[in-house]
Amino acid sequence: MNRCRPDRSRLATATMVALLAGVLAPGCSTPPEGPGVLLVTLDTTRPDRIGAYGHPDAHTPHLDALARSGTLFELGIADVPVTLPSHTTLMTGIPALGHGVRYNADFKVAESAVTLAEKLRDAGYATGAVISALVLDSKFGIAQGFDHYDDDLTPGYVKHDESLYPDQTHWLPKADRRAAEAVDRSIAWLAGAPRPFFLWTHIYDPHFPFDPPPPWSARTADLYLAEIEYTDHQLGRLMKRLAASALSEETVIVVTADHGEGLDQHREDGHGIFLYDDTIRVPLVIHAPGADCAGRVIPDQVRTMDVAATVLELAGAAEPSLGLGGSLVPLMRGIGPAPDSVAYCESIKTKLFYGGSGLKAIRTRNAKFVWAPRPELYDLARDPGETRSLPDDADRMRRFLATQVAAILSAGEATVEAANPDAETLEALASLGYLGGSGGTARPGTTEEEMHLTGYDPKDLVDVSMAAREIQNGFFDRGERKLRRFFRTAPTPRDDRHMTRLWAAAHQNYAKIWMVRKDYAAAAKEYRLACETDPTYDAARWSLIFALNLARDEEAAVREGGRILEEWPRSWRVRFHRGIALAEMGNTDEATAELDRILRDAPQSHDARKLAAYYRPRLGTPSEAEALAAYRQGG
Numbered sequence: 001m002n003r004c005r006p007d008r009s010r011l012a013t014a015t016m017v018a019l020l021a022g023v024l025a026p027g028c029s030t031p032p033e034g035p036g037v038l039l040v041t042l043d044t045t046r047p048d049r050i051g052a053y054g055h056p057d058a059h060t061p062h063l064d065a066l067a068r069s070g071t072l073f074e075l076g077i078a079d080v081p082v083t084l085p086s087h088t089t090l091m092t093g094i095p096a097l098g099h100g101v102r103y104n105a106d107f108k109v110a111e112s113a114v115t116l117a118e119k120l121r122d123a124g125y126a127t128g129a130v131i132s133a134l135v136l137d138s139k140f141g142i143a144q145g146f147d148h149y150d151d152d153l154t155p156g157y158v159k160h161d162e163s164l165y166p167d168q169t170h171w172l173p174k175a176d177r178r179a180a181e182a183v184d185r186s187i188a189w190l191a192g193a194p195r196p197f198f199l200w201t202h203i204y205d206p207h208f209p210f211d212p213p214p215p216w217s218a219r220t221a222d223l224y225l226a227e228i229e230y231t232d233h234q235l236g237r238l239m240k241r242l243a244a245s246a247l248s249e250e251t252v253i254v255v256t257a258d259h260g261e262g263l264d265q266h267r268e269d270g271h272g273i274f275l276y277d278d279t280i281r282v283p284l285v286i287h288a289p290g291a292d293c294a295g296r297v298i299p300d301q302v303r304t305m306d307v308a309a310t311v312l313e314l315a316g317a318a319e320p321s322l323g324l325g326g327s328l329v330p331l332m333r334g335i336g337p338a339p340d341s342v343a344y345c346e347s348i349k350t351k352l353f354y355g356g357s358g359l360k361a362i363r364t365r366n367a368k369f370v371w372a373p374r375p376e377l378y379d380l381a382r383d384p385g386e387t388r389s390l391p392d393d394a395d396r397m398r399r400f401l402a403t404q405v406a407a408i409l410s411a412g413e414a415t416v417e418a419a420n421p422d423a424e425t426l427e428a429l430a431s432l433g434y435l436g437g438s439g440g441t442a443r444p445g446t447t448e449e450e451m452h453l454t455g456y457d458p459k460d461l462v463d464v465s466m467a468a469r470e471i472q473n474g475f476f477d478r479g480e481r482k483l484r485r486f487f488r489t490a491p492t493p494r495d496d497r498h499m500t501r502l503w504a505a506a507h508q509n510y511a512k513i514w515m516v517r518k519d520y521a522a523a524a525k526e527y528r529l530a531c532e533t534d535p536t537y538d539a540a541r542w543s544l545i546f547a548l549n550l551a552r553d554e555e556a557a558v559r560e561g562g563r564i565l566e567e568w569p570r571s572w573r574v575r576f577h578r579g580i581a582l583a584e585m586g587n588t589d590e591a592t593a594e595l596d597r598i599l600r601d602a603p604q605s606h607d608a609r610k611l612a613a614y615y616r617p618r619l620g621t622p623s624e625a626e627a628l629a630a631y632r633q634g635g
Helices: 016-020 061-069 083-092 116-122 179-192 223-244 304-314 349-353 394-409 423-431 447-451 458-473 476-489 497-516 520-533 538-550 554-567 572-584 588-601 607-618 624-633
Strands: 036-042 071-077 107-109 126-130 148-150 197-203 251-257 281-287 296-303 343-347 359-363 367-371 376-379 416-418
Touching: 036 083, 036 223, 036 304, 061 223, 061 251, 061 281, 083 107, 083 116, 083 304, 116 126, 116 197, 116 304, 126 179, 148 179, 179 197, 179 223, 197 223, 223 251, 251 304, 281 304, 296 304, 343 394, 349 458, 359 394, 367 394, 394 447, 458 476, 458 497, 476 497, 497 520, 497 538, 520 538, 520 554, 538 554, 538 572, 538 624, 554 572, 572 588, 572 607, 572 624, 588 607, 607 624
Parallel strands: 036 197, 036 251, 071 296, 126 148, 126 197
Antiparallel strands: 071 281, 107 416, 251 281, 343 359, 359 367, 367 376
């Protein structure tokens, strides 16, 4: 491949502000019939696991061939490492901070948004989409502009290797389409679609859990790589069908990803928390008939927000602009620079769900600044793995970042609504590893509000949050490793209320592992440490008494429960478990008194009230033994 770089004398820095002022590449007239457009988004795909991007062992012949026939962008940057907001950026040309869809589930693309599909449909294109994950369901607004939007994910998730999954089946993804089916449905739509067409095919397989089908599962021990290789094979089927129908030579083909995957390189398994290149750098390959850029490699940094304008120009739009992105076509042809040398990125997951600070970053080709409670600056030329944060004037960098934030916020009204997903949708999203129901503010704040830092630094938080995910999913050994790493490396609590709560949560999570292993004495020890670290942690208080009961140390349960209730008499679940301990010791009168107080004073909807209502009439009767046995089995 040859490297396609414009004359450096022409590459004056185009700032975000200039871009917002409308400095866009000029367009050309619309032909009577434009080329077909195929946009393929590979979920959770890192470029460094693709052969064309230099991975020595990756077997990705179809992506590699597409790169040889088109243009490969070395540095594609997504603005947010989360599926729905990143795809919204792709479709609108506006970063998440601007369009306002900043996470999955709680956010919805408003009807006021203008999308690539709407632009192409208005230009006479037949528009179709095949998506493979619930987070891109039409209920979240991303379908606007598509005549055909295939988001029917029944019959649901398909397992290939049972040994990869824990026993607790509630964790399994409930709404996930495999790549083979996504390609089958894409081919079927293409067969009947009028010309010109715009097809978006979304392939979810590289997303966790990594469970490729044979023979890809046997080719390498790296199951994530195997998922990408399987995805490449399915992409090859789609390319072959285009070639067989003589469409490939008249079709613009764009392959990119919504984000990458952490793979624990910065302590993040998954994505959504950090803004390291592990999760924000994405592949971008564009095959453009007649563009005379076959086999070119573009070293300049580009952004996924530039894809929409690029597609519009390649499709022959008279005004090839959309949102705040700019066309990459001049860069592909060697006649102009990238739309901007600065990429803005953000993540608000820890702010929404974990009581942590959100993150913002600016990235150039050779440097990245991350605004966090402990700011980070990386020399990407010397330290591409982002392992050594450099000392620098954080205030100066913060002010520059603030100008980027202000420019995006001033560009226009956010096109976002609250999604308000139902309980079934939230459960299905949780099975995919996504949280929801944050109650977060739907619209971005002011520049000052957006730049304000509060709560945990995600660098401190990540091991505890990742461990909680592992435990919830049933991967207890992996959760234990992360918690041990946290205890070994995290700052001590001291007088820092954030670290105090974080250490308490870590002990609480570790106790859950011991509970599953039925070592209730070890669990009680961890719950006690959680209580000592943060005495206000109600869940740790009642869990301690529960674990002591299951360890058959009822005397300690009565003693500890009494001590807690002296200070927090309305800890209803503590009172319930203390009442059970008294019953186990044969002290029916005191046990009854504890449950009676719950029934008299606790809120009607409180869990402890429901439990007390079940156990109270059974105490002191022949059914008491059966009820207490059921309590112990509940552990």
